[in-house]
Amino acid sequence: MPPKGKAAGRGRAPAKRKLAEEFPPGEVLTDTAKKSWKLGAPIGQGGFGLIYLADENSAGPVGAGARYVIKVEPSDSGPLFSELKFYMRAAKPDLIQSWIKSHKLGNLGVPRYWGSGQHDRGGKRYRFMVIDRLGTDLQKKFEECGRRFPRKLVLQLGLRLLDTLEYIHDHEYVHADIKASNLMLSHSDPNQVYLVDYGLAYRYAPENVLKEYKEDPKRCHDGTIEFTSIDAHKGASASRRSDLEILSYCMVQWLCGRLPWEDKLQDSSYVRDSKIRSQENISDFLTKCFSPQDKPDEIQKFMEEVKSLSYEDKPPYEKLRSILKAGLKAVQAKDDGKLELQMSGHLITKSRPRVFIESHHQKTPQAWRASTNSLLLYLSEKQKYVVMVILQSV
Numbered sequence: 001m002p003p004k005g006k007a008a009g010r011g012r013a014p015a016k017r018k019l020a021e022e023f024p025p026g027e028v029l030t031d032t033a034k035k036s037w038k039l040g041a042p043i044g045q046g047g048f049g050l051i052y053l054a055d056e057n058s059a060g061p062v063g064a065g066a067r068y069v070i071k072v073e074p075s076d077s078g079p080l081f082s083e084l085k086f087y088m089r090a091a092k093p094d095l096i097q098s099w100i101k102s103h104k105l106g107n108l109g110v111p112r113y114w115g116s117g118q119h120d121r122g123g124k125r126y127r128f129m130v131i132d133r134l135g136t137d138l139q140k141k142f143e144e145c146g147r148r149f150p151r152k153l154v155l156q157l158g159l160r161l162l163d164t165l166e167y168i169h170d171h172e173y174v175h176a177d178i179k180a181s182n183l184m185l186s187h188s189d190p191n192q193v194y195l196v197d198y199g200l201a202y203r204y205a206p207e208n209v210l211k212e213y214k215e216d217p218k219r220c221h222d223g224t225i226e227f228t229s230i231d232a233h234k235g236a237s238a239s240r241r242s243d244l245e246i247l248s249y250c251m252v253q254w255l256c257g258r259l260p261w262e263d264k265l266q267d268s269s270y271v272r273d274s275k276i277r278s279q280e281n282i283s284d285f286l287t288k289c290f291s292p293q294d295k296p297d298e299i300q301k302f303m304e305e306v307k308s309l310s311y312e313d314k315p316p317y318e319k320l321r322s323i324l325k326a327g328l329k330a331v332q333a334k335d336d337g338k339l340e341l342q343m344s345g346h347l348i349t350k351s352r353p354r355v356f357i358e359s360h361h362q363k364t365p366q367a368w369r370a371s372t373n374s375l376l377l378y379l380s381e382k383q384k385y386v387v388m389v390i391l392q393s394v
């Protein structure tokens, strides 16, 4: 989970806190249901602990194809405790499966929870949690794609996130930190995307009683600064509309490359005021982000719909899905469930190039780098600029 006001993109790297010691592969952990799990190699590091490959305990070592991961943190770590509460309440495999069935979905983007417990080692106590093992995060894919995602991909991600948010909202929680680095592709299916990191997830309606709107100056700007909601900037706890507002900023960034306030992320009040202004005139905001021929009508409609929600409102998920589906139709695509990182041939031929000159900071430039919808041309080792040709779908 991010500390207060952490930025998602370049230049973030907050100081990592004191970490849990690294356990050797083969360490066996027993959960509260007395089930044993074996650790493999560590594959990730969070703010407070490590993530290891894992499998049900057996005679053999845990290999690269492991189906689970175990998150281990010192037992006094708050974030894993609150994340664990979310998983225990809302991510049990049976619960997810019955939602998938009753809502006729192909999949649901919440990793399943398989167990948890405490583990003592070297005189210290650790808390651990077993969840599904996932693949690459979308921030890496975003960077590889030259910081632009094709319109179809953005709309498909929006649709899958609406399914996921509807589920977690129905289970009394909001996520409050949606961003590409918290979206991970399945390890086995490139068309499935999961929302991870529930360290900031907030139980907005315990026992179905909605929390009231209350600003707390000590909690201003919680979340990831460029995407966090106006409510969070003002110190109010996240609500369902916050998740959708955050999703809309993400979709805009994925489509056009950067949000207008990204140059001044250190100035939280500036970011808050820019977001307030963007909501006052959504059309003007999108005009700043896109060229006239690229301004996405569906994103404007989506944002207008979200803006009309009050703090306690249940979002109209189905209406929001139909807005995004209309956007797919406008680019001659449909909700086929495919997360295509590459532009299809059809979209490329209907693209118009835009050229940007950017300062060149790379120490070891490549001759060129092609990605889904952009082509970066590094002029030479000594030159100061790169030329970025961006193919924008019309």
Ligand SMILES: Nc1ncnc2c1ncn2[C@@H]1O[C@H](COP(=O)(O)OP(=O)(O)OP(=O)(O)O)[C@@H](O)[C@H]1O
Residues within 6 Å of the ligand: 001, 002, 043, 044, 045, 046, 047, 048, 049, 050, 051, 069, 071, 111, 131, 132, 133, 134, 135, 137, 196, 197, 199
């Ligand atoms: N289910 C998973 N399967 C595979 N890798 C994972 C999984 N969950 C997390 N990871 C990897 O572990 C890293 C740390 O994840 P974690 O959820 O612990 O982050 P965190 O504690 O929120 O830390 P921070 O937000 O500070 O990066 C992730 O960046 C990701 O690479």
